Amino acid sequence: MIDVVGLRALRSVAALGSLVRAADQLGFTASAVSQQIKRLERQLGVPVLSPAGRGVVLTPAGQALVDRAPEVFQALERCADAAQSVADGAPRGVIRVVAFSTAVRGLLAPALPRLSSNCPDLRPRITEQDPEEALHSVDAGTADLALVHDADGLPTALPPSLVQRHVHTDVGDVVMHRTHPLARCDAPLAETDLASHSWVTSPPGTVCHQWFRRLFAQAPEEPDVRHLIDDFATQLSLVSSGEVVALVPRLARPPLGAELVARPLRRQPKREVHAAWRRSADTSPAIRALLAELGFPDSGRPR
Structure with missing residues (x-):
């Protein structure tokens, strides 16, 4: 029988491109991941990885194995769901959640007390990850549910093994000291109201910096950015x-x-937040319980 741990390790190496990155994602050392894959090779009787410079690449046999791996993990997921259903379908055990930092602060943290009260046998484990990494973690089976946001209005590419549901629309506001001239404005602020003021903003490469640049896209002069700070x-x-x-x-x-x-x-910048999970876990009582606390009490299938 194929070793599932080794198969998961091989799939992570294939997705991330190296033993070291796969080890970080799986929570093992690179040596341990290498041993897991070697054990898999002994079981199969064929090599699945080949050296390539300082890294490794999949052999044809390894690629064939990775291509069929989702079927294996989906079957195992259905087995686990069936066992939970027999045990009355109550949410129990650990649910592994990965999410970007502001979703942890604004969505998950407020939901945890309700989840603990309504599902005392369910234990959430939260890890902060950016959307792309979070989707890979769920796809690879090292997390159960991800909260991700779109990238500057463009949806994050979803692996075919996952489904998602919209859970929240986040918008940006301008924050100032109560004595600041902008604080006296009762109407929503227009771009022309902002031009003469000094700013602290998120660094380039972040969604919030893209929001900020868009505010001044038509301005004749560059805004006065005093500070670049990632932490809000x-x-x-x-x-x-x-x-x-x-x-x-x-x-x-x-x-x-x-x-x-x-x-x-006046023109609010916004980003859409989605929850994503594996199709094979669609009936998971734990996932449905967490979705309910995030504001989705229905038990229907996602759109």
């Missing part, structure tokens, strides 16, 4: 000085307190 709590500490303002997603925003206020934009 740190951004707000700088906003408290009264010298800069910030564009902050609502999911990322801690309570503002008495010193700070948020003002909406």
Whole structure:
């Protein structure tokens, strides 16, 4: 019989391109992953990896094995779901969740007390991961559910083995000190209201920096960016000085307190948040319980 641990290791090496990256993703050492794959090769009687420079590539036999691996993992998932259904379908055990940081803060953290109260035998385990890595983790079977956001309006590519459901629309507001001139504006802010002010913003390469650049796409001059800070709590500490303002997603925003206020934009930047899981786990009581606490109590199949 094929070793499932070795098969999962081989699939991760194929997806990530190296033993080291696969080991990090699976939570093993590179040596342990190598041994798992060698055990798989002994069982099959054929090599599945071949050296390539400092890395490795799949042999034709290894590629054939990886191509059929999803069927194996889906069958195992259905077996587990069947066992849970026989045991009355109650959510129990561990559910492994991967999510980007602001989804952990704004969606998962508020849902955990309700989940604990309604499903005392279910134990969530949360790991912060960016959307692309999170989808790979679910696809590879090292996580059960991912919360991901679109990339600047473009949906994240979904592996065919996964399904997803829209769970939230996140929007960005401008945050400033209560004494700042923008704080006196009652109407949603237009791009022309923002041009003469100084900013702290997220670094280039982030969704929030793309939001910020779009605000000034038609401006005749570059905005006055004083600080580039990735952490939103740190951004707000700088906003408290009264010298800069910030564009902050609502999911990322801690309570503002008495010193700070948020003002909406006339054209609100937004990103869509989806939950994704394996098709073979569609009837999982644990996944359905967590989705219910995220605001989806129905038991129908996802759109």
